[in-house]
Each structure stands twice: as C-alpha cells, then as structure tokens.
Amino acid sequence: MTEQIALPKALVADLGARARAAAAALAAVPSTAKQDALRHIAALLRAAAPEIEAANTLDMTRATAAGLSNALLDRLRLDAKRIAGMADGVAAVADLTDPVGGVIDTAERPNGLVLSRVRVPIGVIGIIYESRPNVTADAAALCIASGNAVILRGGSEAIESNRAIHAIFARGLAESGLPADAAQLVPVTDRAVVGAMLTAEGLIDMIVPRGGKSLVARVQAEARVPVLAHLDGIxxxxxxxxxxxxxxxxxxxxxxxxxxxxxxxxxxxxxxxxxxxxxxxxxxxxxxxxxxxxxxxxxxxxxxxxxxxxxxxxxxxxxxxxxxxxxxxxxxxxxxxxxxxxxxxxxxxxxxxxxxxxxxxxxxxxxxxxxxxxxxADGGEFGLGAEIGIATGRLHARGPVALEGLTTYKWIGRGTGQVRP
CATH class of the missing domain: 3.40.309.10 (Aldehyde Dehydrogenase; Chain A, domain 2)
Structure with a gap:
C-alpha cells in the first residue's frame, strides 16, 4: 500500500516542481508572446483535427462498450465541428486583454506613500475533470494566457483525446519559445493521482474540479489546496x-x-x-x-x-x-x-x-x-473566451471563470523615503 501511494505522490511532486519553474518563467513573459503562442497552438489544433478525431474515436468506442450514458457520451464526443470550435476558443483567448499587470486601484496615503493593487498570476493550477476533452484545450489556454502553469488530470474515458490535444499544446509552446511544462497532462489514469494532487500543498496553488457530484464532493472533502468549486447545475x-x-x-x-x-x-x-x-x-x-x-x-x-x-x-x-x-x-x-x-x-x-x-x-x-x-451560462457567451468552469461559491470568483478569475493581486508601494513613526 505504501508503494502504491508513494508512486502517485512522486509523480505529482515531479509535475508540480516542473510546473512551478514554468510558472515563474511564464509570469515574466510579455502579453504578446503568450498571445502569439496561443494563436500558433490554435492553428496546430486545426491542422491536427484528423488525428484528434481518430484519438477520440478510440475513446468513444471504449466508452460506448463500457455503457456510459448518452449525456456523458455527448460530452466526450469530438467531431470536426467541435474541434474547429475548440481551436476557435483558443484563438479567442489570445485576443482577450491580458489581466496580468493590470492596476486594480491606486491610492496615495497622507505621508505620500503610493499604494497600488496589481493583478498577478495565481501560480500553478490543477484541473481535475471528467469526460469533456475540450476542457484540456480551454483550461490550458486560459492558464497560459493568465500567466499560470497548469496540471491537467482528465478522466480515463477521454485519455486518448486528452493526450492528442495536450501534445499540440506542448509542441506549440516549445515552438513559440515558451516553457512546454506550462501545460502538463497527468500521463496515467490512476485515481490515486487525484488524491496526491489534492494534498500537494506548496506545489499546486489552486484546484478546479469539473465533473459530477461525486468528483466535486471528493475534492472538497480531501483537498488541502484551495478549491474553486463548480457544483451541480440544478x-x-x-x-x-x-x-x-x-x-x-x-x-x-x-x-x-x-x-x-x-x-x-x-x-x-x-x-x-x-x-x-x-x-x-x-x-x-x-x-x-x-x-x-x-x-x-x-x-x-x-x-x-x-x-x-x-x-x-x-x-x-x-x-x-x-x-x-x-x-x-x-x-x-x-x-x-x-x-x-x-x-x-x-x-x-x-x-x-x-x-x-x-x-x-x-x-x-x-x-x-x-x-x-x-x-x-458559458464564458464564451459572456465575452470571456473559453472558461475554466462556472464557480458557484461566494469567494474569489463567481460565475464563468476566465482570465481575471485566474489571477490574484499583490500590493505595490512606491515611496520617497517614508519611515513609520
């Protein structure tokens, strides 16, 4: 049992360490470089549509044989139109205004100290999701655009589709001169990896679950990392x-x-x-x-x-x-x-x-x-481009979570020699 647990923890530790290094590098990348990389990835996705559809056919065949419901099969299915839409979504994210570095507000104190709140990336985002392979593209694009590294853990039913889509992102990032580790896909389907991600304090800064009630319940019960919850759509x-x-x-x-x-x-x-x-x-x-x-x-x-x-x-x-x-x-x-x-x-x-x-x-x-x-109820319809999910909680972000929802802020003070009496 110890050996079984140690392997997922070691895997997540490796993914997390590489993601933290990539996040540090990505945080300093100019907006134009991130946008150019995403446009390049969108073009690669369009060109690779036949390969992505072939990978999805393998997933659909297994999922149908396993007796997945029609609703889950619909979420899993990729065809030429959906792949084109996925690529369009990545390109749309590239056209959005980069929130990183944006000044939320500024105030001058009576002593002349000028304080500003400035948007910064959260760091490393873990996405745990089921069925929908388009989440691989949406989440990766949003995280890259907002200066975050992302670790993607999709469902086993979509593993071939997710691998095909992720390979395009890794290639596109590398060809654009950005760290390929900024978008990583968990390479195994072992459910114990989810538990390792939920307790990866210091490696992962926020977890976003996208899936059914049982997944979200598990994440909320086990997480030692902050969670941006997406609950049922009743x-x-x-x-x-x-x-x-x-x-x-x-x-x-x-x-x-x-x-x-x-x-x-x-x-x-x-x-x-x-x-x-x-x-x-x-x-x-x-x-x-x-x-x-x-x-x-x-x-x-x-x-x-x-x-x-x-x-x-x-x-x-x-x-x-x-x-x-x-x-x-x-x-x-x-x-x-x-x-x-x-x-x-x-x-x-x-x-x-x-x-x-x-x-x-x-x-x-x-x-x-x-x-x-x-x-x-969709980030694209709200003018936010692709979304990472619909947050139903009351803290940090609410509703469709896109670029701004994937940032936090820090205080910056500019003084002229002030000391506190």
Missing part, C-alpha cells in the same frame, strides 16, 4: 404570469433541449399558477422529446406526466428530462429556488420589469437571467 426557469407566451416556450425549449448534457441546461421548470398558457408551455417542451415530470397541481392540468418525487427537485438530469411544478407567483418561485437551487444559473421569463428586478436581486446564484435561456 438550474430553474420561472415562467411568471406576465410572460410572453411565444418567448416563454422558445426559452424553455432552448434551455432544456439545445444541449441536455451541459451544466447550463434547465433542470426544473417553475410555472406561475396564474400563467394562462400552462398546458401549451408543457406541450411545447414535450414535443421536443423531453420527459416532463410534474408535481400534483401540474398533473391536474396536464394529464399523463410522470409524477415527481422529492429527489427530482434536487437532480441534475443532464438528459432530456425536466421536473416541472406550479408555484404561487414570484414568492413561491423564490422559496422553491432558495431551497433547491445549486446556485449555478436561474432565470425568469416575464414582461413585468418590477417582478424581474426583484427576482434578479433576490436569487442567490452565480448567474441570474431575465428573459434569456440558461444555456447562456
């Missing part, structure tokens, strides 16, 4: 009595069915009892192939719905399934959301501006929307 849409019918149906269908396996998908539909088009709204959702599980009040209006259980209101389906129920106006919606929300993304559909503003103020989630689909 997202609600509340259709208020004053909602426009066509808009409500369009938003609800898109929020659930555009892509059911993403964390921004709607999982619970709350309908105001006074909304005059309840049956039509549910029918529009069911017409797309979505299974609607209804509470007792809703089933009385729309027969044939699958009855909800208590567990449904706290379930992230990541599938063509939604729980739906009636509530008594905005007060009922706020009570339900406060009790069941994962603080990810919640939305209201209404033409009543006063009700909408109350919802926006009262719902304690990282993203709160008015008359828009929850599927906009």
């Amino acid at each position: 997202n609600h849409i509340f259709v208020h009595a004053a909602a426009d019918q066509a808009m409500a149906e369009r938003i609800v269908v898109n929020a659930k069915m555009r892509r059911t396996g993403v964390c921004g998908a709607m999982e619970t539909l709350l309908i105001d009892r006074a909304y005059p088009h309840i049956a039509s709204l549910v029918a529009a959702l069911r017409a797309t192939g979505c299974e609607v599980r209804g509470g007792p009040g809703l089933r009385a209006i729309v027969p044939g719905l699958v009855p909800t259980t208590d567990a449904d209101w706290d379930t992230e389906y990541l599938d063509a399934i939604a729980s739906a129920g009636l509530v008594d106006g905005i007060d009922g919606a706020l009570i339900h959301i406060a009790h069941h929300s994962s603080h990810h993304t919640d939305a209201i559909v209404t033409e009543d501006a006063a009700v909408a503003e109350r919802f926006l103020r009262s719902v304690d989630s990282a993203i709160v929307l008015w008359n828009a689909s929850t599927q906009f």
